[in-house]
Amino acid sequence: MDKLISSRCNLQHWPDSYVLPPESRPGEEEFALCEVIPVIDLGQDRAENVQQVLKAGQEFGFFQLTNHGVSKKLMIDVLEVAEEFFELPIEDKASVYSEDPKRSCRLYTSIDYDKEKVHFWRDSLRHPCHPVDEHIRCWPEKPARYRELLGKYSVEVRKLSMLLLELIGEGLGQESGFFERGELNRVQLMALNCYPPCPNPSLTLGLPRHGDVNLITVLLQGPVHGLQVLNDGQWLALQPLPDAFVINIGLALQIISNGKLRSAEHRVTTNRTSARTTVTTFIHPSGDCLVEPAKVIINNHNPPLYRSFLYKDFLSTYIVDTYEGKPPLKRYTL
Numbered sequence: 578m579d580k581l582i583s584s585r586c587n588l589q590h591w592p593d594s595y596v597l598p599p600e601s602r603p604g605e606e607e608f609a610l611c612e613v614i615p616v617i618d619l620g621q622d623r624a625e626n627v628q629q630v631l632k633a634g635q636e637f638g639f640f641q642l643t644n645h646g647v648s649k650k651l652m653i654d655v656l657e658v659a660e661e662f663f664e665l666p667i668e669d670k671a672s673v674y675s676e677d678p679k680r681s682c683r684l685y686t687s688i689d690y691d692k693e694k695v696h697f698w699r700d701s702l703r704h705p706c707h708p709v710d711e712h713i714r715c716w717p718e719k720p721a722r723y724r725e726l727l728g729k730y731s732v733e734v735r736k737l738s739m740l741l742l743e744l745i746g747e748g749l750g751q752e753s754g755f756f757e758r759g760e761l762n763r764v765q766l767m768a769l770n771c772y773p774p775c776p777n778p779s780l781t782l783g784l785p786r787h788g789d790v791n792l793i794t795v796l797l798q799g800p801v802h803g804l805q806v807l808n809d810g811q812w813l814a815l816q817p818l819p820d821a822f823v824i825n826i827g828l829a830l831q832i833i834s835n836g837k838l839r840s841a842e843h844r845v846t847t848n849r850t851s852a853r854t855t856v857t858t859f860i861h862p863s864g865d866c867l868v869e870p871a872k873v874i875i876n877n878h879n880p881p882l883y884r885s886f887l888y889k890d891f892l893s894t895y896i897v898d899t900y901e902g903k904p905p906l907k908r909y910t911l
């Protein structure tokens with residue numbers, strides 16, 4: 578428990594083990610909040626939604642979404658309860674703290690604290706959430722409204738994620754229900770992240786440069802910025818918009834789309850004054866799913882760029898490759 582960065586914060590000095598090597602440091606530079614990452618209003622007609630989601634997925638792999646159907650009150654309540662969770666006394670958090678990555682519901686810090694050379698300025702509570710009834714009993718019992726609110730939120734965000742996958746499938750020329758088949762969209766994981774204020778944001782990161790492994794990620798964030806997206810070799814700082822979700826394409830969807838959609842690398846910076854809390858939802862295939870470029874996209878002019886594989890094998894190599902700083906798609910690229 579004493580490894581949690583939130584229990585050590587208000588640090589005047591930063592432990593050496595959080596100082597990144599010079600080439601990975603974000604540096605002193607102030608990143609201007611970028612306005613080029615698309616903001617898509619989902620309240621338009623379906624054809625327009627399909628076209629905009631596909632375009633943003635192709636060009637940036639990231640977009641923000643407004644008019645998405647999830648209630649504003651629920652979004653505010655979920656962010657509040659996430660903050661309340663991280664502020665609970667240590668004794669209350671102890672029941673979910675675990676250093677065993679195999680435990681399905683767990684509070685932990687950084688990424689792989691005991692193995693990594695440098696730690697990241699983040700604590701995370703992570704658990705599965707679909708179907709809610711199957712998992713809710715392993716979720717934290719405190720704060721008192723955690724289970725009820727997060728249960729409701731998981732269902733709402735699942736609806737939105739399924740709609741986005743339908744729009745993407747349609748844009749790629751798939752028949753309806755493509756992602757429903759063979760449990761491609763089955764697994765839904767949630768992570769509540771806390772990035773406490775950091776006395777030296779130029780030397781540290783909340784999360785290092787990475788691409789998400791899954792199909793699609795739905796991020797809820799408050800007003801504190803920190804997420805940066807790599808685009809044409811430049812880090813673009815995402816402007817937090819009230820009531821919007823940040824959506825990003827994961828590596829599995831890049832493969833299924835045969836590279837038509839891209840999974841952009843991103844990272845999280847820390848800041849000196851405010852704690853940043855985010856709630857991410859990751860939609861994954863089941864481990865036994867075969868992942869491969871969709872047949873409908875492949876023809877003589879568009880040969881497959883990636884080979885087929887079992888998703889669980891990709892999950893294992895992704896962790897090893899990312900840890901060693903290797904591109905995680907290399908071994909699957911034809």
Ligand SMILES: O=C(O)CCC(=O)C(=O)O
Nearest residue numbers: 770784789804845855857
């Ligand atoms: O918290 C954030 O802003 C992003 C988190 C993220 O990129 C991740 O968990 O993969």
Ligand SMILES: [Fe+2]
Nearest residue numbers: 787788789843
């Ligand atoms: Fe990510």
